[in-house]
Amino acid sequence: MTPTPQQTSVEAIEKAALEMIAARGFQDVTVEEIANAAGVSRRTFFRYFASKNDILFGNFAGLLKELDDWFASVPDDRPMFDAIAEGVMRFNRANTDGPVAHRQRMELILLTPALKANASLRNAEWLAVIARYAARRLDEPEDALGPQLIGHVSLGAANAAYERWLRDASADLNELVRRAFRMARTLAELDIATTRSSWRLDRESFKGS
Amino acid sequence: MTPTPQQTSVEAIEKAALEMIAARGFQDVTVEEIANAAGVSRRTFFRYFASKNDILFGNFAGLLKELDDWFASVPDDRPMFDAIAEGVMRFNRANTDGPVAHRQRMELILLTPALKANASLRNAEWLAVIARYAARRLDEPEDALGPQLIGHVSLGAANAAYERWLRDASADLNELVRRAFRMARTLAELDIATTRSSWRLDRESFKGS
DNA sequence: GCCGAGCTGGCACTGAGTGTCATTTCGCAC
DNA sequence: GTGCGAAATGACACTCAGTGCCAGCTCGGC
CATH class of the missing domain: 1.10.10.60 (Homeodomain-like)
Structure with missing residues (x-):
């Protein structure tokens, strides 16, 4: 009790x-x-x-702790983005007081500038949790470019899914999250498939170290 | 005059x-x-x-317009992430009053919660410019998942580079941006390379449509 | 020299957020 | 059930961001 x-x-x-x-x-x-x-x-x-x-962010710190604990329990042989995608979905589920209130709350947050700005501070804490997991998986320091990048990209994928969800009353959030992470993993394919003709490689900014 | x-x-x-x-x-x-x-x-x-x-965000709207115009002039046969990476570097350069003030300003923004929160609102406008370009390249609506995801991921890559830059007084921002975008394009490789053993594919969240 | 438009300063007001202190409430020991 | 100490509450005053309003000033055109 x-x-x-x-x-x-x-x-x-x-x-x-x-x-x-x-x-x-x-x-x-x-x-x-x-x-x-x-x-x-x-x-x-x-x-x-x-x-x-x-007011609308509830027990964010508590949920974050749960997420952190969960990532700690994920085995290292599980593909990283697979785990992160599931982490996002778990976080969303825990963040819900029924799907209606969830959507309403997210709408308010994303459509009210002051709340959206505040959300970015919370997202930074969320990102740190992802980066910690990625650091473990990549065996790099948490503040290295790799783990931080994975944190930022994961946040981006989650946000893209969320925003899309709010536009489609009928869409399934989990399905959108899966699609977003699947695309994020393979952006190069998307790039190559839609580049109409060959671009001279010696002009590529990506060449070199 | x-x-x-x-x-x-x-x-x-x-x-x-x-x-x-x-x-x-x-x-x-x-x-x-x-x-x-x-x-x-x-x-x-x-x-x-x-x-x-x-106060510290200067003529952001003007720079955004320049960036938008520049993307409009990028030929469609140029790889998308190559163009976006250059766009980021151009934006940074235009955003500078000498490298010292630039760094100082970015430090204040990223380390002051109120300013960081405000920056997220600006970043959303920046993201919309990237998404518009991506929508053109992917031949999809601007608010579709693909273009929005590319916008979010690009923002994430740029932010990861920025934050890394602020930690390393000696680092070159442009080089960090290039590295971040190169990694973002090929996250799957990073994932596969660091997954210690095989994970049964039928448990993968990514399977299915 | 006059006039209108735009820029400025002053003032009053709302609302967020904080420090302080007196009062109340509650759990707990006896 | 009575009293005590700690924690929660309410009330008040204060700072500061942001806004509406109006009067005065400045500047260019006539």
């Missing part, structure tokens, strides 16, 4: 906030209004959330 | 701001202080910059 929850529950504030924000937009709802709706003082709101921008 | 610049130059404000921010940190400098140092009222500051977060 939980040792008796605090009188003021984080969930109550989140619920009140999501309802008002969904109805009127993030910018038009003040923290004071949210606090009142949740039966809490403005000051107490800021004891539970570092900023107004954090 | 320019038709007589405004009395208040954007450059003067930027210069005053950069000096104070570099010396004392972004958060500890108030808009009022910057405005005073630039000999301008606080109100006027906000007529030149939409927010305090925008």
Whole structure:
């Protein structure tokens, strides 16, 4: 049993906030209004959330820890991007209070500049988890170009899938994630297949070390 | 000739701001202080910059337009990622007031949460330019998964190169950009080369459509 | 020299976020 | 069930970003 929850529950504030924000937009709802709706003082709101921008991000740190632990348990003989793709899907699932609220929350985040900007800070923490796993797999330092690149690319693939999902009400997020990671793994093929004629290799920026 | 610049130059404000921010940190400098140092009222500051977060981003929109125009002039027989890598390097070069200030500015942006968050909004605009080019090359809609993915991955490669550059005072940014894009193109090879033993393909998330 | 347009400064106001302190609530020991 | 200490809360004051409004100034054209 939980040792008796605090009188003021984080969930109550989140619920009140999501309802008002969904109805009127993030910018038009003040923290004071949210606090009142949740039966809490403005000051107490800021004891539970570092900023107004954090209301919709829930227990991000906790989910991140879970993800990190999961990657630690992935065997090294599993293809890296296969594991990362599954990590993304696990993270999304854990991040959900039912698919409807999930979509609504993601829509708000990606369509509200202040929230999108805040999300980038969270994404940087997420990226660090991926980079740590990639560093282990590549046997390189975490801050080397390789692991960091894999982190950035994975974040890009996940974001591309998310944005596409929000445009298609009918699309399946997991399927989009799989497609995005499959494409990301083999971008060179995409490049070659769509380059109409030969480009003189001695002009290629990619040549050389 | 320019038709007589405004009395208040954007450059003067930027210069005053950069000096104070570099010396004392972004958060500890108030808009009022910057405005005073630039000999301008606080109100006027906000007529030149939409927010305090925008001071260090210069004429981003103008550079973006240049980049877009340049991509429009790239022939379709040039390999896509080769062109994008050059686009990144061109953008960086145009974004510079001498390499010292460039590095200092990027350090501030990437190390100050508020600025990093703001940068993500700018990066989204940058990404849209890349996606437009990719859409043309792939002959797909701009908002399809492919073009968007290429935009996200390119942004990731550029960011990975940037962050690595900031850690290595001696590193060459262009070389890092080339390396990052070369790796991004062939991630599958990296994956295969570092997967220690065979993973049963029927468990692969990538299988199927 | 006059006039209108655009730039500027000053002022007041909203709202986010923070420090401080008094009060309340709750778990716990007795 | 009574009292105690710690933690949570509420209230207040304050800083600072950002905005609307209006009055005054400057500059070029007439």
